[in-house]
Amino acid sequence: DAGVIQSPRHEVTEMGQEVTLRCKPISGHNSLFWYRQTMMRGLELLIYFNNNVPIDDSGMPEDRFSAKMPNASFSTLKIQPSEPRDSAVYFCASSLAGGEKLFFGSGTQLSVL
Amino acid sequence: AQSVTQLGSHVSVSEGALVLLRCNYSSSVPPYLFWYVQYPNQGLQLLLKYTSAATLVKGINGFEAEFKKSETSFHLTKPSAHMSDAAEYFCAVRNSGNTPLVFGKGTRLSVIA
Numbered sequence: 001d002a003g004v005i006q007s008p009r010h011e012v013t014e015m016g017q018e019v020t021l022r023c024k025p026i027s028g029h030n031s032l033f034w035y036r037q038t039m040m041r042g043l044e045l046l047i048y049f050n051n052n053v054p055i056d057d058s059g060m061p062e063d064r065f066s067a068k069m070p071n072a073s074f075s076t077l078k079i080q081p082s083e084p085r086d087s088a089v090y091f092c093a094s095s096l097a098g099g100e101k102l103f104f105g106s107g108t109q110l111s112v113l
Numbered sequence: 114a115q116s117v118t119q120l121g122s123h124v125s126v127s128e129g130a131l132v133l134l135r136c137n138y139s140s141s142v143p144p145y146l147f148w149y150v151q152y153p154n155q156g157l158q159l160l161l162k163y164t165s166a167a168t169l170v171k172g173i174n175g176f177e178a179e180f181k182k183s184e185t186s187f188h189l190t191k192p193s194a195h196m197s198d199a200a201e202y203f204c205a206v207r208n209s210g211n212t213p214l215v216f217g218k219g220t221r222l223s224v225i226a
Contacts, residue, residue: 004156033213042218043157043203056213091156100145100164100207102214104156 006092006105014113018080021108024073025094033102034067034077035091043091049075050097082112115140117187117204119217127225132176132191134220136204139185146187147205147214148178157203163187174198199224 005024013019025032033048047057052069060067064083069075079086089109093102120135138144145164149157161172168180174197178189189202201221205214 035216043216045213045215048213093156100147100162101159102149102157104158106154106156 004092004094004103004105006090006108008108009106010109010111012111012113013082015083016081017112018078019082019086019110019112021077021090021092021110023075023077023092023105025075025092026103027073028096029094029103030072030097031095032069032075033093033095034075035093037089037091037107038087046077046090079110082110084112086110087112115144115206115208115212115215117146117206117215117217119202119204119220121220122218123221123223125223125225126194128196129193132189132194132198132222134189134202134204134222136178136187136189136217137185138187138204138206140206140208142208145207146178146180147207148172148176148187148189149203149205149216151201151203151219153200160189160202194222194224196224196226198222 007022034046037043046059047067049069067077089107091107093104095102116139118137147162148160150160151157161170163170163180171177176191201219203219204217207214
């Protein structure tokens with residue numbers, strides 16, 4: 001199994017630009033999570049899906065952030081417009097429904113200049 | 114609300130010395146507790162988990178953790194540190210079933226030769 005696949009690995013963009021982060025969960029996993037990691041705030045849960053349905057998006061910082069999961073094998077996290085304070089590592093993780101073990105992707109390092 | 118507090122953002126030990134990484138939890142119900150490890154430029158990996166069975170839990174790479182309800186703690190230990198243990202370690206908690214993990218801010222472990 002290839003594990004959770006995230007793209008791109010690195011993204012450098014200018015303030016105001018749209019950024020789209022992509023995630024392919026492990027086949028057969030029902031739950032998908034988007035986390036953001038920064039030095040100041042640690043690892044924060046942004047949103048999670050069960051069976052492609054968003055369950056809790058209370059961690060999404062503001063309306064500039066949106067996430068979709070059109071099917072069981074693909075999810076996107078979009079930031080529009082991006083701001084320098086969005087610079088962080090964004091992780092996608094998946095698990096079986098109700099599973100206790102999260103499988104993380106390698107993350108996307110986002111830098112907004 | 115459930116939460117975990119990791120004492121010490123950075124711990125440094127000599128190779129061969131005892132590793133002790135501290136985690137205290139707050140939960141209104143018996144918790145499920147986890148330790149994850151993050152190696153440089155990688156996503157998090159599950160190290161071990163406590164799910165109300167034995168209070169002493171053994172994980173991979175020689176790590177173990179003990180659940181102490183009276184102290185609301187779940188400290189991670191390893192008798193003898195190895196250079197390859199240098200990483201960031203995250204304690205996490207969840208209350209039940211499908212609720213997502215809540216992570217601590219992490220502790221960076223350095224191992225000195």
